[in-house]
Amino acid sequence: MSKLLFAAFSEGVNLSMAGNHEAAILAFDKVLAVDPKHVPALTAKGSSLVELGRTQEALACFERAIEVDPNAADPHRDAALCQLELGEPEAASERMQRAVQLNPVPGYREAAAVEVYALGNALLTRGSRRPDKARYRQARHVFELALELSPAYVEAAKALADVWEHLGDTAQRDHYAQLAIRLRPVGG
Structure with missing residues (x-):
């Protein structure tokens, strides 16, 4: 069998x-x-x-x-990505944190952050029309999780600055724009 x-x-x-x-x-x-x-x-x-x-x-x-x-990490990660797409950021964050606890191998957390970031970009580019405020709010949660997973993720900080620009919060936009600048490597 x-x-x-x-x-x-x-x-x-x-x-x-x-x-x-x-x-x-x-x-x-x-x-x-x-x-x-x-x-x-x-x-x-x-x-x-x-x-x-x-x-x-x-x-x-x-x-x-x-x-x-x-105790398998990948199903937790995959479930978290689904939950992000379904607009369930709190549950997704908990699942993703469990995934990285279960798989402490160097690079797993950063790889998960890249997957989360890619999902955020997909949310903003999906469809034929420009993203509305609801989609920007959803992408905000996604990019925040990417930055939480990998606190030095420059692209996630830049994406958050852009999202906050579209959501009309200049203080948050400036915060993440400054963070992105500080995260840049010296000479980069």
């Missing part, structure tokens, strides 16, 4: 890597039908759902993976 699970999981991974996320989800569902606690299939299915823009469903997969293995 484990060879069949491995084959179905491998098929799902290959389909996902090829960009065929709908078919990948079906392959991961085959694995989960036999072993509903298969954490790699749960997280891979969640990742494919994210790629399809089905964030709420993806969050459910990551939450199930956390239930099965609460």
Whole structure:
């Protein structure tokens, strides 16, 4: 049976890597039908759902993976990214902090900050129209988390200055603009 699970999981991974996320989800569902606690299939299915823009469903997969293995860092990180996208910054911050506690490997926190920052940029560039105040407020929370994860992240500080400019708070804009300047390396 484990060879069949491995084959179905491998098929799902290959389909996902090829960009065929709908078919990948079906392959991961085959694995989960036999072993509903298969954490790699749960997280891979969640990742494919994210790629399809089905964030709420993806969050459910990551939450199930956390239930099965609460000490795995990546499902916490992935769930946090979903929560940020769904406009749940407090819950996302808690989950992300748990992820970096579980994975203290150097660079994990900074890599998570980069992912969070990228999500903030995606929130502002998604769609055909200019972002409205609600989207800027959501991006603010996202960029704040990126800066919290990596306090020397110059780009996150710059992004916060820009967001506060659009939200009309010049004191906050100036604060983050000054922070970005102070974070620049000497000679940079």
